[in-house]
Amino acid sequence: MNISKHYDPKETEKDVYSRWEESGFFNPDTCIKEKKTSPSASPFSIVLPPPNVTGVLHTGHAMVITVEDILTRFHRMKRYRTLWLPGTDHAAIATQSKVEKMLLKEEKKSRHDLGREELLKRVNKFAEESHDTIVGQIKKLGASVDWEREAYTLDKKRNVAVNTAFKMLYDLGLIYQGIRIINWDPKGQTTVSDDEVVHEEAEGTLYTFYYEKDFPIPIATTRPETKLGDTAVAVNPTDKRYKKYIGQDFSVNFAGQPLKIKVVGDKAVDSNFGTGALGVTPAHSFTDWEIAQRHGLEMKQVINEYAKINIPNSQFSNMKVEEARKLIVEKLEREKLLIKRETVSQNIAKAERTDGIIEPLPKLQWFVAVNKEFSFPHSSLPFVKKNEKTTLKKVMTLAVKEKHISIIPRRFEKIYFHWINNLRDWCISRQIWFGHRIPAWYKNNEVFIGEEPPEKTKWEQDPDTLDTWFSSSLWTFSTLGWPEKTPDLKNYHPTTVLNTGYDILFFWVARMILMTTTVLGEIPFRYVYISGLIRDEKGRKMSKSLGNSLDPIEIADRYGTDALRMSLIIGAAPGNDVRISEEKIKAQKHFANKIWNASRFVFSTLPENKEDLEKIISHKVALVKKDKEKQKDFLKYAKDVTKEIEKFHLYLAAEKIYHYFWHTFADVIIEESKKSINEGSDEERLSAIQTLYYILTEQLKMLHPFMPFITEEIWSFIPKSKKHEDLLMVENWPVDNKHN
RNA sequence: GGACGGUUAGCUCAAUUGGCAGAGCAUCUCGCUUACAUCGAGGAGGUUGUAGGUUCAAGUCCUACACCGUCCACCA
DSSP states (O other): OOSSOOHHHHHHHHOOOOHHHHHHSSSHHHHHHHHSSSSTEEEEEEOOOBBBTTTTHHHHHHHHHHHHHHHHHHHTTTEEEEEEEEEEEHHHHHHHHHHHHHHHHHHHOOOHHHHHHHHHHHHHHHHHHHHHHHHHHHTTTTTTOOOOGOOHHHHHHHHHHHHHHHHHHHHHHEEEEEEEEEEETTTEEEEEEEGEEEEEEEEEEEEEOOOOOTTOEEEEEHHHGGGGOOOEEETTTOOOTTGGGGTTTEEETTTTEEEEEEEEEOTOTTSSSSTTTEEOTTTHHHHHHHHHHHOOOOOOOOOEEEBBBOOOOSSTTTTTHHHHHHHHHHHHHHHHOOEEEEEEEEEEEETTTTTBBOOOEEEEEEEOOOSOOOSSSSSSOSOOOOOOOOOHHHHHHHHHHHHHTTEEEEEHHHHHHHHHOOOOEEEEEEEEEESSSSEEETTTTTEEEEESSSSSOEEESOOOOHHHHHHTTHHHHHHHHHSSSOOHHHHHEEEEEEEEEEGGIIIIIHHHHHHHHHHHSSOOOOEEEEEEOOOOOSSOOOTTTTTTOOHHHHHHHHHHHHHHHHHTTTTOOOOOOEEEHHHHHHHHHHHHHHHHHHHHHHHHHHHHHHHHHHHHHHTTTTOOOHHHHHHHHHHHHHHHHHHHHHHOOOHHHHHHHIIIIIIIIIIIIIHHHHHHHSOOOOHHHHHHHHHHHHHHHHHHHHHTTSHHHHHHHHHHHSSGGGGOOSOOOGGGOOOOOOOO
């Protein structure tokens, strides 16, 4: 057999992946049928964080896929009943706004020009193409996912799950409809949740002024135009300057508009900031709305969905907020009411997806209540007793605090608790068209919750759709067939581990915990493995705008998927950002070549004599002392690596494997064996070859989860005894385990 | 304002329970020896950010500070 001197990843990778797919072993049912796994084996399951169908995979995805594939292949080889379930996410806002942008650019049309039905057709078409690209890329990365169980967050089955979960939470009183201040994105014309808002530092002007000359308290604001909606002035109740005014009502004329202002005392007001008095605008500020709730203040909306002033019959009507601000400041100056203007640095809230400046507005929306007391009808959660009063916040906290879920590394648990502490009710309705339509139906003043209306006619469905994270939060169990009581659900839920970047710990992980505990009465997973973010060689975040993002697929094409995977995992301790450079990837390509050639060498030492060969591949050669030592040392190392993987120290395991293979196996064991093979007695020669064969084949197994393609390819041409004729991916892991 | 992480060789990072500071890349010298020059042998390179403390022993634990990075909150 003639094997090329250099390893060519491109030649082998495609071929190897189809061999895996054809074998059916990605599906645990096949592993059981073919007796690779016992039906009573412990389960190991992962759901793939579904990539958004907005385009292509980036290095972050490649990292997550690498980590999950290592864990999956490792457990499969350890004979667990192993399922890794793939899928994609419809990513409501992200996808729709992407298609809308293309529409505007290419056809100069808005979504309203097309209408709901036509727009959805376009978005779905885009999503489908994007899906196919992504699936191809996942395969390219070597992911041993079970394609037969593939899911999509917006398919029919997931829609049933969404509607069912919505109704369950509604019946528990945890989903409600109400008028609240929400983050309105005037550009995207939709609400967004708190964590879809990003804050950008910018310079602003803080104006200090009186509403009018007869009003005794000066106020300060960066947004004078919102003062048209003021209904109160709040001061700290202990403030000596203003104490006497508390409880008084004033009628003022502010910039030509009549306002009714009540002075209230509220300890949220900081006496030392500005004038120590806060003009309260309940309709356009979160803090002010809360103050208004506490004092029963009137709410007056003066800004509309287009970020324009909306006061009928006033000179400001239909004016953009910036223009109104300018006009009001001029008026105040003219009337000598403006005391001072200072330049301050402030944070501007913007919508993450559209870059639109967020306008807080009061709107009727659907919310998930996180602080409301309720009790579980069916909880099997060890940390919540049946019928005990609890809140979603408490459940989310306890799941982690009482160690039913471990976040790796631990320090993220603290961040998680902190986030939950600050949590407000989750606004789940969106005024976009792409997504799960809210299963609420209206007839006059009646509301009905369900997939279908109670009667065919007269009921109208809510036009809004759900936040994309609503369907994502059901992912660990909606993918397993819930709400049906499927065997998969029973076998694979709770899942074992969820791997994701820390950037979506809150968006996603926290909400999965919320939803799964409430709907299923189970935790969604036992471990959360936090991956770091990928940075370039200068430590900068990879982004399209910087132009420094590496396309993982292109890298895989040039250096081989195995090299890419190794460079993504080495140096990547959980939660730590990883720098990746072409140098690093090149080094791993060299490693692949080293494996290839060491294997070639071992292959070349195998005797032609059938009897001897048979002895070697079935490990029946009597070993000389030094070879016994070497095999013993190997086992010690194998145990060590196994332990690291079990502790989720994949980066250490990868490094140790790399080091042992190159600097112990290749540099020492192979070099020393040459002497025994060339000059030694028959006994020494066979013992040395046996040792090379043994250590190489066992190492291929250990390398397989990390570098699946090259190891599978070598496995295919190395002579093996009868019971090892299958694919390497279903071989036994070298170190025994006792779980079965 | 609050919290978290980092600071170790020129660069990128390890160092598990406190126990002789270690790899890769780069660099220098030598070697194309029938697995591999995508390689091998060897060398140089360090007061572990600063100041103090605990300890027989500190990169590791404690205190303070500096710088870099990130997240959360948001003062109107």
